[in-house]
Each structure stands twice: as structure tokens, then as C-alpha cells.
Amino acid sequence: MEKNTRRRSIATTLAGLAFAAAPIASAESKAWDNDPDGVKVFILAGQSNMVGYGKTEDGGNPEWEKGKKDVPKEIKGGVRCLREMAINDANYPEYDYASLLEDPSQPQTSAWKTRSDVKLWWRHGGSGKLGGQIRKGDLGPLTSTGNWFGPEYGFGQIIGDYYKDDEVLIIKTAWGGRALASDFRSPSMVKHRGGEVGPFYKAIFDYSHEVLDKLGEEFPEWKGKGYQIVGFAWHQGFNDRVSKEFAPEYKDNLPDFIADVRTEFGNPDLPFVIASTGMGNAGPVEEPPYEGYTAVEKAQLWATGVGKPAKVLSIDTRPFWSDPKDSPSTMGHHWNHSAESYFLIGKSLADRMVTLLEE
Structure with a gap:
């Protein structure tokens, strides 16, 4: 896609979404806290499969x-x-x-059990629009949507067990049908390849500020406590994967995105974990160098020749695929609604996060 065409495309996206956007908090936001004795905060971001469609019942x-x-x-x-x-x-x-x-x-x-030591905060983004209803509370399989769960559920079990003496907050910033190349387009992508900063990139930080700037109001049991942003998890890519324009750019967009996220949170070494886009009949499981994988998967698994940043780990999610005949549905782009798939994605992201935290 030519740069001018992308600019027009992103401008159209911005115009169409303006009516749904929540108030932008950046101009009035506090500086990020970094209290080592505070609540441990993890940002989980992405599109519909980070929203989560794992069937509970x-x-x-x-x-x-x-x-x-x-x-x-x-x-x-x-x-x-x-x-x-x-x-x-x-x-x-x-x-x-x-x-x-x-x-x-x-x-x-x-x-189902809920965990008072691990809490979730999320502005519901299943519709793909900004400004959704806030869902928050003790982590359980129904906390996020009331019916389904996403990777946050498995992630929270592992991270909650790891931080036995600390409290954990998962902030989920996820919306259905959103591409890295446009919706999550970050400042470095714009600098290097044109376009405009995406509204959903901005919303990751605006929503994080929304809860963290008033942590004691959102969670009264934490009144007076500080926090520390400990890690970032990413499960996204389907919209880029199926786009002839966006897919080849992913290998360059992803490291730019990681760098910008770290800059925004003020931590150049912020642990960053990635779950690849291995759903939707992507193909059979392969070993590196993943010759038969899609361009986006290769980029997420650092098999394109682009250097992997430090403190970043990825997982190949193809092994978590559940065949439609053995799954709740035949909706391949949502992992056929398999609870096992979504739980294992979250668990694996957390396992990689623990590895980075212990380095």
C-alpha cells in the first residue's frame, strides 16, 4: 500500500471511530508509578482473540x-x-x-473460583469500538464478558501463583478486528513508513491511565497503594495476516511497536511476550525456521531476519489448535471457541513472562 493511500485509509478509520471514543486521558494523566512494593500490573493487548472467546459452559x-x-x-x-x-x-x-x-x-x-489476589480491568472491546463498558473484578472465567474468557484467565493463574506475596492487576486492552498496521500503528511506524498513529494504540495507554491514575477508586481495597507495570502480553495479527498490504510490513511494525510501548511506559526493558497468530486453519505445526508459516507468524516468531529485541519471548500457538469436530464451534478465527486453546495461550504467555522476570 502506498503511504498516501494508507494515510487516507487511517484518516477514514479515525473519522469513523471518533464518535465511539472514550475521553482521552493523556494530557491530564499522572506519570506512571514504579513502586516495587505496589500492585503488579500486566497489560494484555490485542484484537478479538485477546478479547477471548473460550467457552465456559x-x-x-x-x-x-x-x-x-x-x-x-x-x-x-x-x-x-x-x-x-x-x-x-x-x-x-x-x-x-x-x-x-x-x-x-x-x-x-x-x-468457579475467583481470585481476589488477581484482578482484571477491561473496557469491553468485543464490538471493535472504543469506549466500551468497564468490566472489572476478581479474576474468574466469567469476569471478562460474563460468558466467555480470554488468555487473561490462564495468564492470571500462573502469574498469581508466581506473585504469592503480591497483588496482581491485569489490564486488558483488546478490541475485535483491529490491525497492527493501522489501528495499533505506533509513532515509530509512522516515522519509518508513514501513516498516522492509530486510535487503538493510543487507547492502550489512555485506558491504562484511566484505571491506574485512580487505582484506589477503581479498586477500593487498594486505596493508598502504588503500582508497578511489570510486563506486556500481545495476541493479535489475524487482520494483518489476511491483508496483502499489511502482512509483509508486520516484521518491521512489530519491533517498532515494542519499542514504542516500552518508551510510553518508561521502561526500555519491559518484559514483552507474544502469542503468534496460529488459529484459523493456519496450517500444520512446524519447527523453526517455520518455512510454511504465514508472514505474520514468521514475524511474531522472529523468523524473518529482523533482530529480536531483548527481553522478548514468543510462543507458536499452532500446537493449541483444536479441530472443529472436537471443539465447541467451527469459528476458526476464534480458535473454534475452544476453552483449552484460550487457556493454554494465556498459560504459555505467563510461562514466558515468568522466564523473563527471572532473568
Whole structure:
């Protein structure tokens, strides 16, 4: 895409979204806190798969999977919803899913645990628009949307266990259908390749300020406490992956984005973890150098010749793909709504984050 064409495209996007935008906080925002004894803050950002569509109670119907088309695809407690995974915990050795229940001895009926030591704050971005309703509270599978969960759920389990003596806040800044090349376009991308700074890039920091500048109001139990921004997690890329214009640029846009995020948060070494865009029938799992992977996946896995910044780790998410016949749905670009896929993405992001924190 020519630079002038991109400028027009982004200007159109900005104009179309202006009516939905939340108030911009930057001009009046406080400086970022950096209290080592404060709440540990993680920013989770991206598009719809960071929004999250992991099914909590509804899963795939085994009868439908047998080819019976006169039965519903999804049923309560069906395959690869979180409930089924807790009931059949032995079939999912990668995590103790029964431990997520209030009463593991009654997995079919037990309520889900929430964690008061790990909290979530999110302006609902499932519609792809700015200015959504605030969702916040103790982390649980229903905290984010009331029905589904995203990578924050698995991420919060690992990080919460890691910070045994600290409190954790996850700020989710995620919106459906948004591209790095336009919507999340950062200042360095503009400097190097033209265009305009994207409104969703700005919103990452505006929304973070919105909660952190008044932390004691948003979470009264933390009144008087400081905070420390500890890490950033990124799961995004589908819109870039399917764009002939945006996909080749991702390898250059991603390191610019990382550098700008770190500059904005005032930490050039801020730990940064990335979950690749391996959903939606991307293809079979490969070993490096990922010859058969898409341009965006290669960029996310640093297989394009562009140098990987320090304190950055990526995960190949293709191993987390669940076949449609064994999943709650056939919506490939949303991981077929598999609770296992979303949980493992979050868990793996957290595992990589812990590795960086311990370096």
C-alpha cells in the first residue's frame, strides 16, 4: 500500500471511530508509578482473540461430531468447554482444571473460583469500538464478558501463583478486528513508513491511565497503594495476516511497536511476550525456521531476519489448535471457541513472562 493511500485509509478509520471514543486521558494523566512494593500490573493487548472467546459452559456435542446433523453443535458441558475439561481433568494433563472449581469433588455443578489476589480491568472491546463498558473484578472465567474468557484467565493463574506475596492487576486492552498496521500503528511506524498513529494504540495507554491514575477508586481495597507495570502480553495479527498490504510490513511494525510501548511506559526493558497468530486453519505445526508459516507468524516468531529485541519471548500457538469436530464451534478465527486453546495461550504467555522476570 502506498503511504498516501494508507494515510487516507487511517484518516477514514479515525473519522469513523471518533464518535465511539472514550475521553482521552493523556494530557491530564499522572506519570506512571514504579513502586516495587505496589500492585503488579500486566497489560494484555490485542484484537478479538485477546478479547477471548473460550467457552465456559457450552462445548461440542459428541453426537454432532459423529455426523448427526439433526442435533445441536453445542451442548452444556460439551467437548472442550471449561466445564468439560474440569469434569474430565485426567484427559487434559497440561493443567489441573479441576482446581479452578470451588468444589472439585462436584465438577458438574460446582461454582468457579475467583481470585481476589488477581484482578482484571477491561473496557469491553468485543464490538471493535472504543469506549466500551468497564468490566472489572476478581479474576474468574466469567469476569471478562460474563460468558466467555480470554488468555487473561490462564495468564492470571500462573502469574498469581508466581506473585504469592503480591497483588496482581491485569489490564486488558483488546478490541475485535483491529490491525497492527493501522489501528495499533505506533509513532515509530509512522516515522519509518508513514501513516498516522492509530486510535487503538493510543487507547492502550489512555485506558491504562484511566484505571491506574485512580487505582484506589477503581479498586477500593487498594486505596493508598502504588503500582508497578511489570510486563506486556500481545495476541493479535489475524487482520494483518489476511491483508496483502499489511502482512509483509508486520516484521518491521512489530519491533517498532515494542519499542514504542516500552518508551510510553518508561521502561526500555519491559518484559514483552507474544502469542503468534496460529488459529484459523493456519496450517500444520512446524519447527523453526517455520518455512510454511504465514508472514505474520514468521514475524511474531522472529523468523524473518529482523533482530529480536531483548527481553522478548514468543510462543507458536499452532500446537493449541483444536479441530472443529472436537471443539465447541467451527469459528476458526476464534480458535473454534475452544476453552483449552484460550487457556493454554494465556498459560504459555505467563510461562514466558515468568522466564523473563527471572532473568
